[in-house]
Amino acid sequence: MKTRPKADRLPLTPVIAGIQMRNFFATCIVAASVFRIGAIDYIFNNFTNTANLALNGNAVVTNTADGFVIRLVTSEGWETGSVFSTLPVQVSSFSANFKFRITNSGGGSDGIDSGADGLAFIIQAVSTNALGSYGGYLGYAGIPAGITNSIDIEFDTWYNPEFHDPDSNHLGINTNGVADHGVGSPYTVHVDPRFDDGNLWFAWVDYDGTNVQVSANELGVRPQSPNLIRPLNATNLIGNTNAFVGFSSGTGDGWENVDVLSFEYHDNAIAANLPVLQVSSISTNSITISWPISAIGFTLQENSYLPTTNWIDVTNTINVIGDQDQVNIPTTSGNRFYRLKR
Ligand SMILES: [Ca+2]
Numbered sequence: 001m002k003t004r005p006k007a008d009r010l011p012l013t014p015v016i017a018g019i020q021m022r023n024f025f026a027t028c029i030v031a032a033s034v035f036r037i038g039a040i041d042y043i044f045n046n047f048t049n050t051a052n053l054a055l056n057g058n059a060v061v062t063n064t065a066d067g068f069v070i071r072l073v074t075s076e077g078w079e080t081g082s083v084f085s086t087l088p089v090q091v092s093s094f095s096a097n098f099k100f101r102i103t104n105s106g107g108g109s110d111g112i113d114s115g116a117d118g119l120a121f122i123i124q125a126v127s128t129n130a131l132g133s134y135g136g137y138l139g140y141a142g143i144p145a146g147i148t149n150s151i152d153i154e155f156d157t158w159y160n161p162e163f164h165d166p167d168s169n170h171l172g173i174n175t176n177g178v179a180d181h182g183v184g185s186p187y188t189v190h191v192d193p194r195f196d197d198g199n200l201w202f203a204w205v206d207y208d209g210t211n212v213q214v215s216a217n218e219l220g221v222r223p224q225s226p227n228l229i230r231p232l233n234a235t236n237l238i239g240n241t242n243a244f245v246g247f248s249s250g251t252g253d254g255w256e257n258v259d260v261l262s263f264e265y266h267d268n269a270i271a272a273n274l275p276v277l278q279v280s281s282i283s284t285n286s287i288t289i290s291w292p293i294s295a296i297g298f299t300l301q302e303n304s305y306l307p308t309t310n311w312i313d314v315t316n317t318i319n320v321i322g323d324q325d326q327v328n329i330p331t332t333s334g335n336r337f338y339r340l341k342r
């Protein structure tokens with residue numbers, strides 16, 4: 001049973017502010033986050049300090065049993081909230097992770113369950129104050145056109161058939177502030193249990209320049225295989241190599257407290273597609289160590305005793321064989337360990 005008003009009958013008119021993005025790469029840093037020239041790591045273990053973040057709409061900082069959290073929306077109907085970095089981050093590749101907890105879910109039912117509407121992880125170049133509409137628009141879509149130039153990753157807890165939601169609890173990778181997944185979209189996936197079961201959830205979002213990968217679970221251990229993958233060109237989509245990163249949410253006929261507990265954003269894909277060293281024996285008196293030539297910026301190092309930090313650069317000649325860098329090393333007695341360091 002569809003209980004939500006259609007989009008054209010939604011009574012609110014939130015707007016997306018038009019503040020121009022600036023280049024902040026030469027500005028300063030505050031205690032809650034880590035900032036380095038040329039690249040930005042946002043690291044919030046909690047939200048006691050929200051410097052470098054803009055809270056919009058119904059979003060507030062509140063003290064809970066989890067400590068200070070960003071509460072994007074509360075368990076009331078028809079709210080919309082967002083939080084975004086005030087310092088633009090680079091989007092050519094990145095690794096992000098965050099924790100969230102959704103409590104007090106209630107209100108109407110989408111025919112499957114109550115509680116709405118979940119949250120979204122957003123990367124966008126519109127404004128640090130960007131805010132979409134409530135309900136199934138999840139704070140990133142809707143009136144007038146959603147957060148254009150954006151990547152919108154849904155943790156969706158309400159079945160909106162008008163948006164081609166696959167079910168009442170799914171991940172979705174959307175773009176350009178459009179909540180409609182389209183018919184039979186391959187970029188949604190059902191998740192069990194429900195995101196709004198009151199438990200602590202962990203999420204990982206990585207982009208290696210080719211694919212966005214999303215994982216979420218209650219274990220706190222990043223799975224080997226992501227829940228959902230979507231190929232896209234982030235720089236083209238966003239229209240910029242820099243963007244604001246954050247979260248949004250909405251409530252409607254159903255509602256819930258949507259809390260973000262922690263957040264990390266590293267604007268390098270540090271956890272995805274790390275190069276792997278391979279060792280092979282080519283003769284009785286030498287070995288070959290190889291790694292992908294795509295591992296730009298890495299240096300091969302060696303150590304004879306792992307517990308020490310006495311890693312030294314390997315100075316043997318590097319040969320390029322096909323798509324591999326290769327180093328031949330004479331065998332010696334004793335242990336020898338190798339790593340790639342960037
Ligand atoms: Ca939905």
Ligand SMILES: [Ca+2]
Binds near residue numbers: 154156163172181
């Ligand atoms: Ca959805």
